[in-house]
Amino acid sequence: MAHEESRYSRQVLVSWIGEKGQEAIMNGTAVIIGLGALGSTIANILARSGVGTLRLVDRDFVDWTNLQRQGLYDEADARNSLPKAVAAKEHLVRINSEINYEVIVDDVNPGNVERVVAGASVVLDGLDNFYTRVLINEACVKLGIPWIHGACISTYGTLATILPGDTACYNCLFPDASSMTSPYTCDTVGVLGPIAFIIASWEASEALKILAGRKDLVSRKLMWLDLWKNEITSILTERDRECPVCAAREFPMLQQHDRVMTSSICGRNAVQVLPDVSRGFDFESTLHVLSRAFPVEFNQYLLRIHCGEHEIVLFRDGRAIVFGTSDPKVAKSLYTRYIGG
Amino acid sequence: MDRKFVYLDNAATTWPKPDVVYEAINECVRRLGANPGRSSHRMSIQAEQLVQEARLLLAKFFNAPSPDHVIFTLNCTDSLNIALKGLLRAGKKAITGPYEHNSVMRPLRRLQSAGVSVSVARGTEGLRVDMDHFRELCLQGVDVAVVSHASNVTGCIQPIAEMAEVVHQNGGILVLDAAQTAGTTEIDMMKLGVDVLAAPGHKGLLGPMGVGILIVGPGLEIDPFREGGTGFRSEDDFQPRDLPWGLEAGTPNLPGIAGLAAGIRFIQSVGIDSISAREAELSRALCEGLRNIHGVRVFCPVEPQNGIVSFTIDSYDVALAGAILDQAFGIGVRAGLHCAPATHRAIGTFPNGTLRASFGYFNHFGHVERLLSAVRQLSASN
Numbered sequence: 001m002a003h004e005e006s007r008y009s010r011q012v013l014v015s016w017i018g019e020k021g022q023e024a025i026m027n028g029t030a031v032i033i034g035l036g037a038l039g040s041t042i043a044n045i046l047a048r049s050g051v052g053t054l055r056l057v058d059r060d061f062v063d064w065t066n067l068q069r070q071g072l073y074d075e076a077d078a079r080n081s082l083p084k085a086v087a088a089k090e091h092l093v094r095i096n097s098e099i100n101y102e103v104i105v106d107d108v109n110p111g112n113v114e115r116v117v118a119g120a121s122v123v124l125d126g127l128d129n130f131y132t133r134v135l136i137n138e139a140c141v142k143l144g145i146p147w148i149h150g151a152c153i154s155t156y157g158t159l160a161t162i163l164p165g166d167t168a169c170y171n172c173l174f175p176d177a178s179s180m181t182s183p184y185t186c187d188t189v190g191v192l193g194p195i196a197f198i199i200a201s202w203e204a205s206e207a208l209k210i211l212a213g214r215k216d217l218v219s220r221k222l223m224w225l226d227l228w229k230n231e232i233t234s235i236l237t238e239r240d241r242e243c244p245v246c247a248a249r250e251f252p253m254l255q256q257h258d259r260v261m262t263s264s265i266c267g268r269n270a271v272q273v274l275p276d277v278s279r280g281f282d283f284e285s286t287l288h289v290l291s292r293a294f295p296v297e298f299n300q301y302l303l304r305i306h307c308g309e310h311e312i313v314l315f316r317d318g319r320a321i322v323f324g325t326s327d328p329k330v331a332k333s334l335y336t337r338y339i340g341g
Numbered sequence: 342m343d344r345k346f347v348y349l350d351n352a353a354t355t356w357p358k359p360d361v362v363y364e365a366i367n368e369c370v371r372r373l374g375a376n377p378g379r380s381s382h383r384m385s386i387q388a389e390q391l392v393q394e395a396r397l398l399l400a401k402f403f404n405a406p407s408p409d410h411v412i413f414t415l416n417c418t419d420s421l422n423i424a425l426k427g428l429l430r431a432g433k434k435a436i437t438g439p440y441e442h443n444s445v446m447r448p449l450r451r452l453q454s455a456g457v458s459v460s461v462a463r464g465t466e467g468l469r470v471d472m473d474h475f476r477e478l479c480l481q482g483v484d485v486a487v488v489s490h491a492s493n494v495t496g497c498i499q500p501i502a503e504m505a506e507v508v509h510q511n512g513g514i515l516v517l518d519a520a521q522t523a524g525t526t527e528i529d530m531m532k533l534g535v536d537v538l539a540a541p542g543h544k545g546l547l548g549p550m551g552v553g554i555l556i557v558g559p560g561l562e563i564d565p566f567r568e569g570g571t572g573f574r575s576e577d578d579f580q581p582r583d584l585p586w587g588l589e590a591g592t593p594n595l596p597g598i599a600g601l602a603a604g605i606r607f608i609q610s611v612g613i614d615s616i617s618a619r620e621a622e623l624s625r626a627l628c629e630g631l632r633n634i635h636g637v638r639v640f641c642p643v644e645p646q647n648g649i650v651s652f653t654i655d656s657y658d659v660a661l662a663g664a665i666l667d668q669a670f671g672i673g674v675r676a677g678l679h680c681a682p683a684t685h686r687a688i689g690t691f692p693n694g695t696l697r698a699s700f701g702y703f704n705h706f707g708h709v710e711r712l713l714s715a716v717r718q719l720s721a722s723n
């Protein structure tokens with residue numbers, strides 16, 4: 001290559017990276033699961049950093065509400081409803097054509113999560129729901145792959161780096177996550193662009209440490225940051241000696257059927273979404289949150305919201321029928337975005 | 342209110358099954374665990390005896406030409422595929438009715454693209470095949486006519502004997518899809534003039550899922566699409582033509598066959614007439630009740646003939662109403678097209694479909710009341 005100076009020279013100059021660290025980065029594989037606000041920024045940073053292989057995973061398609069904070073996409077992607085993983089790769093190739101990209105347009109579930117993360121040096125969380133994080137945690141702990149949990153909503157965000165067998169795992173931190181749903185999502189209570197960029201950058205930085213062979217430098221705390229209140233908090237985390245995942249290595253969720261099942265409705269452009277809300281579904285608070293964000297129609301049996309060309313009808317027990325699609329992936333994604341995940 | 346779940350989806354598969362069916366399956370798996378007709382040891386022979394007895398039972402039950410013509414399959418879809426794909430090839434003429442299930446329509450459409458001519462008879466206001474049109478189509482030539490005995494959407498029973506006569510006069514054979522009648526409506530193959538009968542074991546015959554039957558009339562050649570071990574004429578590299586082996590390659594579903602046989606014995610002990618009468622009575626009560634609810638439309642013959650009732654509620658989308666009946670009222674009905682889009686086109690409920698309640702022998706008037714009360718509340722709520 002006839003570059004005057006290596007494109008990575010400024011990064012190599014950072015003392016804890018150096019030539020050796022850069023070489024390790026260029027031989028590494030990062031898997032980014034979820035390519036929304038967090039994932040697209042993470043992908044942008046890691047592509048520019050020269051990570052050898054980026055595996056881009058998302059089930060969703062670009063829409064107009066994404067453009068405000070999902071830094072990789074543009075109006076043409078939204079107009080064409082491109083799959084996020086495909087659109088992301090197209091933009092990233094123009095940023096760095098010298099690295100490998102693998103694109104997976106699919107839902108992450110117990111049947112494929114181990115394949116999705118296999119071979120990774122590090123896995124990064126760009127997700128919008130608890131359940132998929134639980135799956136990623138189990139798969140990464142099982143296969144010994146470090147992963148970085150990041151999440152943000154409204155004006156705040158959180159981060160934790162998980163080194164299997166060393167730091168607390170996601171289940172140690174959030175033991176109830178597998179049975180939680182929360183109606184507070186970016187699509188119901190909103191999210192500020194900057195918090196997403198900050199959390200994403202933070203995740204990417206943790207990933208670069210791991211990729212460069214400096215696991216010793218990662219955060220061993222659960223970090224919390226609120227931009228509106230100017231607050232940063234951190235909690236030292238501890239492994240749960242009885243954690244079914246990282247201590248007993250039982251991996252319960254990897255062995256269960258997908259927690260969010262769907263069934264197509266015979267003859268209709270509609271999909272039924274059947275989440276297993278084992279702790280009961282909080283219809284009232286979902287109704288409350290949704291009705292502050294959207295015009296909601298409801299009666300004693302159901303509530304109905306319109307989102308773009310789709311319509312979601314939610315029943316009291318948490319199941320929903322998504323009209324306007326026959327694709328279970330789209331229905332699950334809309335459910336996660338509007339009803340919670 | 343009794344919160345126990347009310348199962349009203351017996352047209353999809355019957356539930357519960359009689360206790361004797363559960364017992365027969367259990368007994369078979371525990372004590373007759375050998376492969377029937379393959380080995381000469383005693384357990385294999387006992388297993389083979391069970392299969393033979395079941396064939397005999399079925400042959401008598403449907404007045405079939407011979408027990409050897411009773412073929413065990415996976416389900417009714419499998420039976421129909423074996424029959425249609427084994428009877429029809431390029432240049433042949435097939436005729437079907439307006440109220441068919443996808444397990445008839447899809448094989449026919451596929452065969453059509455391979456050169457089989459396929460004609461579809463029209464229906465009448467009364468939810469029956471238009472016999473004048475059917476006759477007209479037969480006069481233009483017919484090799485195979487395939488029709489459902491009763492629609493799985495409306496429950497309406499078709500004039501099979503009359504159709505068989507017309508088909509035979511024109512040199513064709515009649516294949517009957519008895520998915521919704523086997524076990525709940527008397528079927529005498531000879532009397533009706535049915536040449537090939539396809540039926541599921543898991544619906545009205547009260548067996549478990551995973552077993553179906555195909556009964557082939559005398560002198561008919563059905564080309565098998567599945568070939569393999571039969572435990573019969575093993576020295577030959579080619580699949581034998583002799584029935585039942587010709588159409589039954591591979592190890593059969595012995596526990597399924599045991600359960601099916603027990604189901605049929607149960608039906609015989611109760612009497613098929615009293616099963617028919619009971620299901621029709623429940624349907625009659627439901628139809629009457631539904632017709633009195635404002636904004637509810639019923640799609641069912643004037644006099645219900647079996648346990649199937651389709652309806653819609655004006656104020657609710659079918660899919661939503663189905664979900665509400667389940668989650669707010671604990672009632673399981675089926676919503677949508679019921680795999681029979683052609684029927685919904687014919688009765689004007691395409692593409693939304695209908696709600697379908699379907700009764701089995703174990704339903705009672707209390708269940709009808711539960712459903713009626715739920716529909717009343719629903720139609721008043723929106």
Ligand SMILES: Cc1ncc(COP(=O)(O)O)c(C=O)c1O
Nearest residue numbers: 416417418442444489493520541
């Ligand atoms: C009229 C009709 N034909 C065929 C079938 C297919 O039966 P099976 O599910 O046993 O394949 C059904 C089942 O719903 C049916 O109602």
Ligand SMILES: [Zn+2]
Nearest residue numbers: 169172243246
């Ligand atoms: Zn743990």
